Amino acid sequence: MDSIVILFISGLLGLFVGMRQQTLLSLIIALGGIILAALAAFFREAYHTPLANYSNYIPTPAYVIILLCFVTLLAILGGYKRYSQDKDHIGDYFSLILFSLCGAIMMVQPNDLMLFFIGLEILSIPIYVLVGIEKGSALSAEAAVKYFFTGSFASAILLFGIALLYGATGSFQLIEIQSNLAFGIWSSPLAIIGSLFILAGFVFKIGAVPFHFWGPDVYQGASNAVLMYMSTVVKIAGIYAIVNVFGQVFRDSYLFWIDLISIIIVLSMFYGYITAWKQNSFRRLIAYSSIANAGLMLLALANTQNSNIFLFVSAYSFATIPLIIINNVANSDDDDLKNWEGIAWKNPLIAIALVVALFSLAGIPPLAGFFGKFSLLWSALPQIPYTVILALIASLIGAFVYLKLLLLALKKPSVQVKQSIPLDQIIALLITTMASLVALYFI
């Protein structure tokens, strides 16, 4: 709770400072708010919601909130160059991001379904605005409208599912729902349909097949700076919500939904990676890669006792953010993969960050992406072995995609042009690269 209050206050403060068009001060307020929020979460250890007393229930620990804050911090640092060009709106950008982060933090804390829904809306609405904030660009407007309509539709379905579940169990509290369902209310069609609708709503948020259609268009329309936030924090919050609701509350009907989840995993991974292969726009490629990674994240549901999602989502975020920063360097607001040719020769830091990020996404040890995948597969293999093997085959195709991008970026150009990067992006690149490299010590 403290974190949310701190973030909200610093967001408001940012709005006032933004009126005076002081870019650096806005940045400092935003970063300070995020750091304070993370510290507040750190000293609170874990959020003691009513559910924490329940014996088998794992409350969302503080480190998830710290991860969310940290990733947002990196996204703001990486996008600062873009934001500071737009002095009129600098305060709006940072405040919208901070408000959205409040929603993400609400979503990852298990409490009751209404809170989930409110968190989801607080997370989403600022992002609809952020996507459409490039007023001059038709693509951006199209993306915002698409995202808003499909997103509201998904929210409605989620709400409908919550209502049905309320009808079946008589409560919004997750703990009561869980204990009521354990008595065998599962045979009730209300509960089954309700849980399916809730699944659909969440799968839409993380953008896995078959609710992925908004992804590529929205990602392409959003600016690099917004994309950094959107492609990471929303996914982390969404996957933690799914893990909390399905892995914990609905765990008694495991056998009912695990097949469905397996199909979603396999379809997302194959569809995402195969389609990413032929893209020639970077942001679309990242969109398809994120669809596939969303499928991989769902593997965490296979083992309800021990869902090792943390390492994977952090590895995914620390690999995606540097790629988008590099795209920002390669073609400032443009989006063509052609400009990536020889980008690694422009600056040694770019080369290192790029190699580490792409190998990490491809899952090559000893980088963070491997350990993330490993911990997911480790807990999922005994439960759903065939899905895991199919997921591995799909991630081989994924390695193809990332390697193609890497080879393009490493190609030696005939004329070498040096390019310098602003300090904030250097910091973000350094932090993410180090985080991907030292993952070995956290397992």
Next chain:
Amino acid sequence: MRLIGLIASACSLVASIISVSFFNPTEHVLFDLGVQLVRFSMDSLGYIMVILTNAVFFLVFLSNYYNQIIGHRRFTALAFLMQFGLLGVFTVNTILGFYLFWELTLIPIFMILYWFGSFENSRVLMKFFLYTLFGSLAMLVSVIGLMQITHQQTYDALLAADLSTIGNAGIWLMGGFLLAFAVKIPLFPFHTWQAQTYTKAPIAGTMLLSAIMLKMALFGLLKWVLPIFDGIATDFWRWPIITLSLIGIIYGAVIAIRHQNLKTIFAYASLSHLGLITAGLMLQNSQTNEFAVVQIVNHSIVAIGLFMAAGIIEQRLKTTNINELGGIAKVAPRFAFWFAVLTFISLSVPFTSGFIGEFFLIKAIFDVHVFSGILACTTLVLGAIYMLRAYQAPMFGPTKNEKFLDLRWSEIAVFALLSLAAIYFGLAPKCITDFVAHSLIQTTH
């Protein structure tokens, strides 16, 4: 820059030789760095491989001393990263650690090949990378499965674990490992990346690939897979793998006879030689294993020597097609002499390390199955055909290349060191076989 690489690799070689002189081959030495999943241990087999690795890196730096590639900081850095990975593979004591280091070696060799090779289109390189990654993923499934089933991860605990209860699952788990190894060695149907990659790679990269990277797979087979899965699984896979190896022996040799490019010939020769070692290892007989280790060392010697010779020709004449070469012996007598010595070593004439290794491996196959033994024998005859052809065509005949700079001191030093080692191990193979005998006792029935 080039001197730093050379001196650093020489230092690691000297350090490993000094440490082996204090080592008692009957012992295990354990290291613990505090990371739970990666722990290290050294036994005598590990020591042989460590010294081999360090020696190979030293020789690669020395033999390329006058080539442009050594002048690049990137190359030196990547080569040492790769050496780190390889030393990890040979000394690690946990199964997950083995997988980690195995994959770690892939990044530097990939970058070396990409930056310094002549891959006009990246297709060949992608093929190499994805073949290897495909095998590795199969191995990853097996590693996870093995750890889940036995709840163990260190080498000794896995050896002690009883896998007979899991029945057919053991066959599948071992299959995953074998797939990774079959791609890396390579065995017959998985070899298609090899010749193309070797031909396009920079000569230093080819040396690293063939002289030491492929040995990771043989080492994994010898130390990890065969002892751990001893029983139903090894009985199931023994004859399929031996059959593939025998096909590889003959197929590689026949292709090598027909081919025109020196580097391709040597690549297929390597396929043929490694098939014999794999077949010998699958027999799981302690004496055969000892001589397989001798043959592993010998193959590294031969691979460095032959690819270096091909590299010298390529660097000076810009071609390795034997139709365009001829009469080099007249222009460069010193090169002709040392190339001849290396050719004879690879033909495994008596008193070289190749002879004793091949002899015992073929004998072991004969003892088990006579017809397979006869097939394995053809490697000697066919080997003579392609090696002599590969030597005779560029060296003798009408002089097609007037200008050919004879050997430099560094190249003579490499050739001399290789020949000395081959003859020493040929005369006294006991220094290897006795040394590794203790750690190989566990690996047999």
